[in-house]
Amino acid sequence: MVTRQTPLGGDRSGTEHADDLWRFSCEVFEDPAVAKACLALQDDTADDLSCADVNIILFVTWLVINGWGPLDEYFLATVIKTARPWQKDVVRPLRALRRELKALSLPEARKIRTSVQHSEIAAERAEQTALVEVMAILHQCDDVLAPQAMGDEIRLLLEKYMAIILGNEMAREPSIRTLIGDYITAIEPVLINRSA
Numbered sequence: 001m002v003t004r005q006t007p008l009g010g011d012r013s014g015t016e017h018a019d020d021l022w023r024f025s026c027e028v029f030e031d032p033a034v035a036k037a038c039l040a041l042q043d044d045t046a047d048d049l050s051c052a053d054v055n056i057i058l059f060v061t062w063l064v065i066n067g068w069g070p071l072d073e074y075f076l077a078t079v080i081k082t083a084r085p086w087q088k089d090v091v092r093p094l095r096a097l098r099r100e101l102k103a104l105s106l107p108e109a110r111k112i113r114t115s116v117q118h119s120e121i122a123a124e125r126a127e128q129t130a131l132v133e134v135m136a137i138l139h140q141c142d143d144v145l146a147p148q149a150m151g152d153e154i155r156l157l158l159e160k161y162m163a164i165i166l167g168n169e170m171a172r173e174p175s176i177r178t179l180i181g182d183y184i185t186a187i188e189p190v191l192i193n194r195s196a
Helices: 014-029 032-044 054-065 073-102 107-137 147-166 174-195
Strands: none
Touching: 014 032, 014 054, 014 107, 032 054, 032 174, 054 073, 054 107, 054 147, 054 174, 073 107, 073 147, 147 174
8 A cells, every 4th residue: 555645634634633533433433333342342351541442442443444554553552642641530530420420319410420421522522632633643545445454454453452551461362352353343334334
């Protein structure tokens, strides 16, 4: 595949890319199979400190679909370094509070939970904006991958991502590979639609 030197999409601003990423994320997350697969990767991979970040999963998917590269271990490490403090200090505490409030039956708790949920969503979007800034080290490719090749690339990148956050041995566990496979299966219709 030939790459052209188009940092941050030429004439497009980082804000436009952040908006595109957010729209893409919201659209694909509306699919119950995609949401379930993403949340399984987030909630079932490890403890709270090393769990998968849905924003990174969707960001990597969006990058592959739009032909950005090179997406290697260095890039993934940069993405993780960018996202981890925000996830740890802002998004995860908001998510934990929202989940705790869900268990309470008080009417006030429902109102507060809704407010916390809005804050969590705003924090997720802020994280995606920060991730887009990392794109400055990438270039956009001229060729668009076929859906199968996109799926293979996303699978490879998610395996590398899991190896970074969980360690190589844990990332090779069949349960982790199954979770990644479930995500690839769920996202496949999006890959087909985007390449058509």
